[in-house]
Amino acid sequence: MADSYFTSSSGANGGTSVLSPTAPSTGAAARSSALQNRITSVLSASYADLEIRDALSMLDERGLQNTAETRRNLRLDVQEELIQCNGEIVQDFGQVAAQLKRIGAAIASLNSSCVEMRKHIDASTRETGPMLEEANTILTDKRQVETKQQLLDAFKTHFVISDADLSTLTSTAEPVNDDFFRILTRVKKIHEDCQVLLGTENQRLGLEILEQSSRQLNAAFQKLYRWVQREFKSLDLENPQISAAIRRALRVLAERPTLFQNCLDFFAEAREHILSNNFYAALTGAPLDPDHPVMGKAIELSAHDPLRYISDMLAWAHSATVSEREALEVLFISEGDEIAKSIAAGIESEPWSRTDDDEMQPFDGRKALNELVDRDLAGVFRQLKQRSEQVVQSHEDATLAYKIGNLVNFYISLFSNLLGESSSLLETLRPLADTAMRAFRSTMRDHVASLHTDLSIATDDLAPPDFLINALETLQVLMKSYDTSVVNMNRTQRIEGFQPILQEALDPFLAGCENITKRLRSPNSHIFALNCLFATKETLSLYSFADRSEELQPRIDGHEVELIEAVHTWFLHESGMRPLVENITTAESLSSSYKDPSQLISIAQQLDRFLPTATEDARAFLSQLENKILGRRVIEQAAERFCEDFEELEALIVQADEVRQQQVNGDVEEEVWLRECFPRTGDEIRVLLS
Template sequence: MATSYFHDRSAGRPSDGVLSPQTPSTPSLPRSNALQTRIAAVLSASYADLEIRDTLNIIGQRHLSNSADTRRNLRLDVQDELIQCNGEIVQDFGQVANQLKRIGAAISSLNDTCAQMRRHINAASRDSKPMLDEADTLMKGKAEIDEKTRLHCAFTKHFVINDTDLLTLTSMNEPVNDDFFRVLTRIKKLHADSQVLFGFEDQRLGLEILDSSSKQLNAAFQKLYRWVQREFKTLDLENPQISSAIRRALRVLAERPTLFRNCIDAFAEARETIMSNNFYAALTGAPVDPDHPVMGKAIELSAHDPLRYVSDMLAWSHSATVSEREALEVLFISEGNEIAKNIQAGIESEPWTRAADDEDTEVFDPRKALDELTDRGLAGVFRQIGQRTEQVIQSHEDAVLAYKISNLVHFYTTIFTSVLGPDSSLLSTLSPLADTALRSFRSLIRDNIAALHVDSSVSPSDHTTPDFLLDALSTLTTLMQSYDTSAAADTDLERRREGIRDVLEEALDPYLSACENVTKRLRNPGKLVFALNCLVATETTLKRYAFADRSKELRGKIEAHLDELVEVVHLFLGHESGLDPLRDSVASPEDVPANMEKLATAARQLDAFLPSASDDARGLLEQLEDKAIVRRVVEDACERFVEDFEEVEGWVLEADEKHANQVNGDAEEEDEVMFRDLFPRTSGEVRVLLS
């Protein structure tokens, strides 16, 4: 299509100055060059050019056909359309010019009106200026009055207490409730804030407010002080639901340390009286308050055993101490240590309450104060326990009972130490009780030992363990059981041994000394049997408890006595068998030929003795109570007897051998008697018969 378009343009547009190829007046070569130049120009044109693109769009919008007439008239049509558009534009600009003229006339009219209004405004301003100045002055005065009114309202609201609140704070007829503490908190803040007023030149207002608030605070704390004292008189610590008001009152009252201490002192005295009455009620069963009867049987009626009686009293006191401490902890101990902080603040606000030489006041310790208050409340109970326990100790002359009471008191002393601390004054009441019981125990033991010297003067006929030692060991077993129970919490073996050492010295050593005195008057083997019976019984008793074990000390004595007893049985076997008399005559192989008669006699006596030798040896030790020791002694003695027999047997065999060497074999008589024939028993046969 482009080729035909350029062809049509070159053929049908003579007015463009381009001659057709048939024009004879134009040479062929220049026409060809012009066409090529036109084609090259068209081909080199950029179709991305905006002007060409817009032109093509306009042509496309007109929907023109590609004909020769259209191509010839396109420029004329475009120019004609352009002229028409220009004419329309000129016409439109004429209308705009007319409108601008009308706008200019309107603006001139507005300017005249504004100038006239400005003249009127200036005249009005000159007339109203005095009234505006007066109004401004009045507005500033009103603002100042409003500010003073606001300050007055705020001051009145903050620093002035109405009559209703003042009545709630100071009247004794009004209860101590949340409204009381709310007003009190407000007064304390008002009292603190009144010091801010001292920064102004006129301090009279601040002094008046400070004075009135101080009087109101003093009246409020006096009311609170009296209310707390009344509540303490009727306070039931056994009730788990203690009023929160009393706890809050104590924390607030701590800001007045003097009043707080007076309340605590009165409370401690009241609690001591109450606890003493409760303890008496528990002892006798008579209730202090008809509305609160005593639960369970009275201690004096149910505890017939003296030890049970003391134990029940201590158990009651322990239960009461724990309950009292828990109740007081709920009452006085709070999160954040409020009481200590309030007391410290009160001390700082009341420096006149401190002594002149007490510049460094000790900081209030709530735990220490709680322990002291518990001690004071139970002091009366512990005094009664101390008196009654001493009566029990003095009225029962029983060493075991005294020692059990001492251990029992020591056990509860350990428990109270864990509950109240080592510095508790109550421990000063319990500790002397344990010492008193222990002194009574030692005194009674010494009395028993003094009476023992008469009994020990008579020797037991059967060499068995004497009754006084058995009684002492039975008593000692009971004492060790009691000590083991009281010292169960102590895992240090050395400390437990140290605790029982005095008891062993008092309750055992004197009896062992008495047994030694009896032993000195006896003969063997009864002496050794009696000593072994006493030592073995003692060792067996002490070995039941590791803290009382004396095996190292006693075992040496036992072994020494065993060696002596083996020697005695050995001598018995040698004498009864005839071996020892033979050994006295025959001390070497050379003595055998000269004592052939004794050798034969000893052999016959030995044959008669051996079948019952072991039974005879055991019969000699029948009074020895430990059969294992009997078996060991007999076996050791028999072994030594066999060794002696082997020695004599060796001499006999050696004598036969020497005799055989001396005699000529050819001249030997057939009826020659051998020494072995006179003493035929062998060591193997003796060992079997003695086994």
């Protein structure tokens, strides 16, 4: 087109096209501007635009070729297709309009039919109105009747029990099983719910049902009471699987405290009789029932050994108590506090059975259990006490009596931990222990009285007398027995508990030894006393609760000091120095008393004879002292004092010679000096006595 356009233009101008810049053509300028706008719009268009992309996609689908013919007819083809589409749409909407006309006619017909039906309904409503009102009244009455019937059925279901249930509850021919307890629970619920009926205007029904349920409950508890008594007669507490029914029955029966207590009394009497017979069978070995022979040997076979005899009886009683308590715990305590709660509820329902104690303190299941065990074993402990007292009274042996007393006290501590301090069984055992201890004290005093002559005579070898040795041997047995019976006491209690035994089994014999000591002369008295005290201290030190070292040591120290003094005196006497030590205190008295040198020479010679064997002679002097360590210490201290005395005398001799040397006017060589007559020195004495 551009070529034709420019060609035509040049032909119009005579074959020559001259475009003058100074006089441009108006049409050319307009076409140039349109072309620029078109180019600008094309260049400014974004080919990412959805409309352009859709247009290009449609052109792609048509499969058109980019030719001049196609570009000229494109718009016409598109407009033709658009006109065809619009025509199809108009045809479709024409069909829709025809259908809408048919629907309008159908709606109009339906409206006319509804109007007719409404007229007929109004007429029928006017005719059936009275009948509907009557029907509503009848339905209301029916609902009321049905409600009353439901109430009646519910009342009968809740407050009335059937004859079969009543027979199960009250008839003794029927067993006490789960059905019995279920019905009993229901009757108790009826009895409680009668309080609601008593709160209504008409109380007659509530009173009648309350009276009827009370009779039924009383009959049921009487049946349960008799059943429990029958079960108690055949109940085997040694069976680890005690019936759960009896436990449940006791828990329920506790709601009637009077019946429950009667059952316990009956049970206690039966168990006391059974356990007493079992104890007698264990003593003799004769079985009460041929089907249940006695296990083990008869206890009386060990009657020749009194301690074992009583120990076996106490062990049987303890084993029976433990078994009885464990069985009764299963029977009475396994349900927790259910029995206590039932008794509390029963006291509320039986005001006449309430006491001041019940108001102050709640029911204590453990305490009641301990009391029941006490009652069950009362017969056993009575027999045990009688037989034990016979054993104690028939044997005059202090050691045996004390062992029995300790054994009983040991079991008292066991029973106290098992049953409590307030147990009545302990009131049976404590007098038995007191009887044994009285027999021990009486026997010991009689023994001391029989030794009256021996308590005043010392042995030739100054060893502890036989009565003290025997007493210490007995005391060792007593201490061993006491040590095994007070395992639960602290140290202070153990010491305080054994002091009365020492007062009976030791103090009289120590007093006898002290009397003998007073009759002896020194040093024999001190040797004898030390031998006795050391033997006593050694024996008592075996057990801390009997140790009397703090009491005996001052007495030992006092006798040791006296014995040192006696050995020191013996040293002075045997060495011949006693006159010098006792009479010479100054140099002047030495010079005046021993003017004749022969006297000092004689003493010096006797000292020389004494010193080589002084230590051995001193050991022989203390040979009867059994504690050799003490004897060596006494000799050493006595020798030390002897050396000190000699050194003082030596100093006086030297001083006396110096005084004489100052007083001599003649020839000094003719004087006889004291030092020459007494040449020994203190160092030599220490060496010889060391």
